[in-house]
Amino acid sequence: MEKESKRTTIYDLAKLADASPSAVSSVLNGTWEKRRISRKLAERVMQLAEEQGYSVNVQASLLRRDRSNIVGMIVPKYDNRYFGNIAEQFEIMARARGFFPVVTCTQRDPDLEFEAAKELISYQAECLISTGATDPDRISAFCNASGVQSINLDLPGKNAPSVISDNYTAARDLTNLILDHCEQELGWSGPLRFVGGRLADHNTAARLKGFLSAQHDRSISVPDSHIMANGYSAESAAMVLKDFRPDGPSGIFVNSTISLEGVVRWHSELEKDADKVKYGCFDWDPFGSFLPGNIGMVEQDVTTMLKIGFELIGKPQTTKEPILVPCKLRIF
Amino acid sequence: MEKESKRTTIYDLAKLADASPSAVSSVLNGTWEKRRISRKLAERVMQLAEEQGYSVNVQASLLRRDRSNIVGMIVPKYDNRYFGNIAEQFEIMARARGFFPVVTCTQRDPDLEFEAAKELISYQAECLISTGATDPDRISAFCNASGVQSINLDLPGKNAPSVISDNYTAARDLTNLILDHCEQELGWSGPLRFVGGRLADHNTAARLKGFLSAQHDRSISVPDSHIMANGYSAESAAMVLKDFRPDGPSGIFVNSTISLEGVVRWHSELEKDADKVKYGCFDWDPFGSFLPGNIGMVEQDVTTMLKIGFELIGKPQTTKEPILVPCKLRIF
DNA sequence: CTGAAAGCGCTTACAG
DNA sequence: CTGAAAGCGCTTACAG
Numbered sequence: 001m002e003k004e005s006k007r008t009t010i011y012d013l014a015k016l017a018d019a020s021p022s023a024v025s026s027v028l029n030g031t032w033e034k035r036r037i038s039r040k041l042a043e044r045v046m047q048l049a050e051e052q053g054y055s056v057n058v059q060a061s062l063l064r065r066d067r068s069n070i071v072g073m074i075v076p077k078y079d080n081r082y083f084g085n086i087a088e089q090f091e092i093m094a095r096a097r098g099f100f101p102v103v104t105c106t107q108r109d110p111d112l113e114f115e116a117a118k119e120l121i122s123y124q125a126e127c128l129i130s131t132g133a134t135d136p137d138r139i140s141a142f143c144n145a146s147g148v149q150s151i152n153l154d155l156p157g158k159n160a161p162s163v164i165s166d167n168y169t170a171a172r173d174l175t176n177l178i179l180d181h182c183e184q185e186l187g188w189s190g191p192l193r194f195v196g197g198r199l200a201d202h203n204t205a206a207r208l209k210g211f212l213s214a215q216h217d218r219s220i221s222v223p224d225s226h227i228m229a230n231g232y233s234a235e236s237a238a239m240v241l242k243d244f245r246p247d248g249p250s251g252i253f254v255n256s257t258i259s260l261e262g263v264v265r266w267h268s269e270l271e272k273d274a275d276k277v278k279y280g281c282f283d284w285d286p287f288g289s290f291l292p293g294n295i296g297m298v299e300q301d302v303t304t305m306l307k308i309g310f311e312l313i314g315k316p317q318t319t320k321e322p323i324l325v326p327c328k329l330r331i332f
Numbered sequence: 333m334e335k336e337s338k339r340t341t342i343y344d345l346a347k348l349a350d351a352s353p354s355a356v357s358s359v360l361n362g363t364w365e366k367r368r369i370s371r372k373l374a375e376r377v378m379q380l381a382e383e384q385g386y387s388v389n390v391q392a393s394l395l396r397r398d399r400s401n402i403v404g405m406i407v408p409k410y411d412n413r414y415f416g417n418i419a420e421q422f423e424i425m426a427r428a429r430g431f432f433p434v435v436t437c438t439q440r441d442p443d444l445e446f447e448a449a450k451e452l453i454s455y456q457a458e459c460l461i462s463t464g465a466t467d468p469d470r471i472s473a474f475c476n477a478s479g480v481q482s483i484n485l486d487l488p489g490k491n492a493p494s495v496i497s498d499n500y501t502a503a504r505d506l507t508n509l510i511l512d513h514c515e516q517e518l519g520w521s522g523p524l525r526f527v528g529g530r531l532a533d534h535n536t537a538a539r540l541k542g543f544l545s546a547q548h549d550r551s552i553s554v555p556d557s558h559i560m561a562n563g564y565s566a567e568s569a570a571m572v573l574k575d576f577r578p579d580g581p582s583g584i585f586v587n588s589t590i591s592l593e594g595v596v597r598w599h600s601e602l603e604k605d606a607d608k609v610k611y612g613c614f615d616w617d618p619f620g621s622f623l624p625g626n627i628g629m630v631e632q633d634v635t636t637m638l639k640i641g642f643e644l645i646g647k648p649q650t651t652k653e654p655i656l657v658p659c660k661l662r663i664f
Numbered sequence: 665c666t667g668a669a670a671g672c673g674c675t676t677a678c679a680g
Numbered sequence: 681c682t683g684a685a686a687g688c689g690c691t692t693a694c695a696g
Contacts, residue, residue, distance in 0.1 A: 006479070007478060007479055008478075009690085010689070020666070020667045020668080022666075022667060022668080023667075035665080036666085041666095052477070053474060055453045055454045056689090057454065057456065057688090057690070058391070058454040059390070059394045059400075060391075060689035060690040061689075061691075062672090062690090063392050063395060064689085064690050064691045065672085068391075077420060078410045078417070079416040079419075080416070084409075084410040084416045087411075088437050100451070103436075104423060104433070104435075105419070105420050105423050119390075119432070122387045123390050123391070145384070146339060146340075147338070147385070261619070265622075268622055286566070287617065287619040287620075288619075290596050290600055291622055342673070343673080351682085352682070352684080353674085354683060354684080354685095355681095355682065355683075357673095357674065358675085358676090361675080363675090367681080367682080368681055368682085370681070373681095388673090391672085392672070392673035392675090392688090393673075393674050394688090395675095395687095395689065396673085396676080396688050397674085397675070
């Protein structure tokens, strides 16, 4: 074994195999049959490459080639059922399509999002998917300036095509489900409370609209105090409910599993009428159906969103209107 | 704006700024003050770079430089609390240390693991962290041959240093906790059942050892039929318990949250004596404490494991004995 | 069947 | 204060 400090190159291999670097290169990148290099030489080179622990230097290879095949994704969190699933499926689907996926996680920090996006472009990503980005327009503006395609997922933007869940419809359906349960099991007909998220956030706004419209259709008027969208954390959800001690039936629309943690904590500490609280959650968790009071959850259709996203890659960007993907309502 | 098809290079910028490519390069990579390039020129170049949406071609830059700063990680899943958290914290900690993290998810598929590892090395990763790899030795053998450092996380290997949880101790503590609850609340003293995982898997084996040793210390003998380690899925856990209808008190050691799903499903379908089942789980989930019968969970100390992993980077590889990191026992 | 040569976009020691 | 030139490791059209 040679000095470990330097990696083996095609020149090392060429010397060892007593062939030219060009020949070695074409053996290693699979074009040797086309170049009609003898099978004997090819086998010798591949054998040597194996022995020497050779691996192609992608930096050098990409520099010379026309395409990188890299498709980048930024995602707010991995440690989250929804986004973790998106990242995971993205990688699988990208590989299946012959791309090299590079995902990076940006902690809902707009500056980190932008830096990470620039980094991915520096790595010659051919397309960048911004998932749940807080400032997608800044990112796609930069992509546009660099001549790199970009796509928004989960949260829409103006400068690139967007693929998002049909939050409005799913929220309306979930609200109706909660209302039905309240009527049938508690003989009570609203109004419900809305807990979690931020109203400035597009998805929360769309969900709130669905929440209100379902109740409007039943002539239920919802007081402002019932809209408790004060953030994305278990703490803020528990906080906003702290002083609410139900005195009879009540129902809650929970916006995301992270808020659900707070709601469940609050619920478990109720001293009376805990069984008169019904809630549903816009988000999916496998333990959801075992939480007392939880009557249903909305699961976003990640596979379809990604499939549509991949179909957009390489296509000329046509419409900028968000493409809406229906969600699945899971009833317990 | 020029033709979008080609990205802007330092040569384009040099022409526009009426300067040499060398000067542009040093302005862009921050060495211009050292080279005593005039502030005026520097500002002009940076302005132009901004306008043209320039971003450095990392492939070209790395090819010329000595170091890549890339540190790679393979991880089985993102859509999993434990591994998702590892990937997320890895990226944060890597950035904080000036590295460029690239994580990829390999679905517990040994071949995909190996391919992904090779790919990361092709991208000139300086160090590769194999997390929960099914065949870590094959990967580190390849890394060794290529002169790339490698580290095993979560699951140990022979060819590289390993940082793993102290599964044995934590499992023993969790077992004792379950036994204590069973005695105090049910007046019953084992033996417990062990559900989930695979005995061939190092971590399952270590946990089983702790499980057995805690009971051995209390002179409880555990029949073989109580060891139900038949896989990592909610289905297999539910399956193995299908015909178990407890007729009195019972206790279960659940190996991972994925198995916990199956256990909870089984538990929720019991017609009698459901309140006489106590279980604990080796893994953490925020909804865990709200699941009836769940008395405690083990949370692995991801931050410490990663911190130790990062300390190993760049250091000569000394001991091959796994470094054990204590877990935290969360009691409900 | 195979090699010499140019060039991908950078960086940096060297020479003014 | 600044530029010309070499070279990082590859690929590929071109010329035998």
